Amino acid sequence: MKPILVTGATGTTGSATLQYLKVKGANVRAMTRDKAHAAGFEARGIPAVVADFGDPAALAKALEGVEKAFLVHPPSPEIPQHEKAFIHAAKKAGVKKIVKVSIIGADLHGALHLARWHAEVESCLKSSGLAYTILRPHSFLQNLLANVATIQHEGAIYSDNGDAKIPLIDARDIGAVAAAALTEEGHDGKVYHLTGPAAVSFRDVAQAVGKAIGKDIQYVDVSDEAARQGMMGAGFPKWLADDLVTLNQLGRQLGVQQPTSDVDEVLGRPAHSLADFARDYARAFEMEAVG
Numbered sequence: 001m002k003p004i005l006v007t008g009a010t011g012t013t014g015s016a017t018l019q020y021l022k023v024k025g026a027n028v029r030a031m032t033r034d035k036a037h038a039a040g041f042e043a044r045g046i047p048a049v050v051a052d053f054g055d056p057a058a059l060a061k062a063l064e065g066v067e068k069a070f071l072v073h074p075p076s077p078e079i080p081q082h083e084k085a086f087i088h089a090a091k092k093a094g095v096k097k098i099v100k101v102s103i104i105g106a107d108l109h110g111a112l113h114l115a116r117w118h119a120e121v122e123s124c125l126k127s128s129g130l131a132y133t134i135l136r137p138h139s140f141l142q143n144l145l146a147n148v149a150t151i152q153h154e155g156a157i158y159s160d161n162g163d164a165k166i167p168l169i170d171a172r173d174i175g176a177v178a179a180a181a182l183t184e185e186g187h188d189g190k191v192y193h194l195t196g197p198a199a200v201s202f203r204d205v206a207q208a209v210g211k212a213i214g215k216d217i218q219y220v221d222v223s224d225e226a227a228r229q230g231m232m233g234a235g236f237p238k239w240l241a242d243d244l245v246t247l248n249q250l251g252r253q254l255g256v257q258q259p260t261s262d263v264d265e266v267l268g269r270p271a272h273s274l275a276d277f278a279r280d281y282a283r284a285f286e287m288e289a290v291g
């Protein structure tokens, strides 16, 4: 059994994919840029390779003997260049299939930078001649962990979502779907739109997190400009803050965005709910990140 390369193995969806692949007994190879993280994987019995998408030689080595790959890149303007380089390198190395994390609403003419960048890569992957599965997830529930500090210190979650209801997805389900697409038949050429099981508002989020940690949490609706300034103050680049404000404006216009059944159909079980997520991550919401 040739290995499955998992890029972004230390990240949110990559770590989940790796975990589900291990449960399935797959032969995996974790990719990270960090030697210490690679050593950590090896210590846990997971073969690992150190490579950067921007380093063709390291990428070629990472892809040696690989049969399939999970492709994810952090949100950055380098998505098109890095992911297309990965697809070309994979083809050259004899890789048979790529499962790519894209974004809901990927569109070459979309309003978001991320929608356009992912659409560009999707089109490259579709015309590469490789087998593929494209995962287009909605916003992750794990993004809520960015609110830990205000939850702890002010009992509040600030956002510009208004009353929009969004089918937020638990990234663990993205990993489970990716693992299925990498190990089971029937997923080639498919584009999955991945959502949670229900559309939830940020008031629902505040209530669910509050219930899970036994504390009263309020949702505080802020203006787009305040949200943009808050994100930039927290270190988000302007293009990303702009994308997220645009996304939330769209969400408010749409009102309710309905869930899809793709997670249920692939996994044969429902996606994790907001309540599941809040319960399972209660400790993370109670502990402030250090540094």
Ligand SMILES: NC(=O)c1ccc[n+]([C@@H]2O[C@H](COP(=O)([O-])OP(=O)(O)OC[C@H]3O[C@@H](n4cnc5c(N)ncnc54)[C@H](OP(=O)(O)O)[C@@H]3O)[C@@H](O)[C@H]2O)c1
Binding pocket: 007, 008, 009, 010, 011, 012, 013, 014, 031, 032, 033, 034, 037, 051, 052, 053, 054, 072, 073, 074, 075, 079, 082, 101, 102, 103, 104, 114, 136, 137, 138, 139, 140, 143
């Ligand atoms: N968050 C959302 O709500 C959402 C919704 C829909 C779609 N998406 C899409 O999901 C993707 C992000 O997924 P994620 O949250 O799982 O990512 P992530 O947690 O940011 O992890 C990505 C991993 O990639 C590795 N990495 C970073 N730069 C690299 C480089 N130059 N070369 C090789 N590896 C590199 C990092 O690991 P090392 O430091 O160990 O190398 C990092 O852990 C984005 O493309 C985004 O558009 C996100």
